[in-house]
Amino acid sequence: DQQVKQNSPSLSVQEGRISILNCDYTNSMFDYFLWYKKYPAEGPTFLISISSIKDKNEDGRFTVFLNKSAKHLSLHIVPSQPGDSAVYFCAASDSSGGYQKVTFGTGTKLQVIP
């Protein structure tokens, strides 16, 4: 049972344009969400997070939007750069386990074309 779903396995975007990566979740207990970025042959690195008390969090070129009623979040990258080409994982956790356990999605491979 996949509680965190990323339905697009891959995405190609032109350099300078906006990249939008989507994520859906089914567990209504999740109240904290994260995005990680992974380059080949490296471990994932934390990118940005959002608490369920917010609907938007911004960090430079990266913005995460949360729609709790739809159980949907998205990551916007503006403008996209070739160095953003990587696999992006959406993740979710909840307070019942002290937020220690995180459930990851299947990942979306982003390719930014120069």
Add this chain to the structure above:
Amino acid sequence: DVKVTQSSRYLVKRTGEKVFLECVQDMDHENMFWYRQDPGLGLRLIYFSYDVKMKEKGDIPEGYSVSREKKERFSLILESASTNQTSMYLCASSFGTGTNEQFFGPGTRLTVL
């Protein structure tokens, strides 16, 4: 900078062998995790530990065990490796409770023949 290191980047083992994957973190983190990454399945949690000698099963613990004798070290053990355990194994650590990010090691690509 937090550093999480894994003992091997690449490992090739035979079916039935006992396999040890070691992970060490240098930031005094309480929590440590073992994941496997497979195409189309993302990262799946095998086991995690929130304290020395403590362990909790993740989503796919079957065929694996873990050991945490020291705070900085978390070992994943495949008692009898099977071909379906061929995968990328990722170790991570995080600080205490709360919404703290996990820091990952570079991964170990394990092939079981």
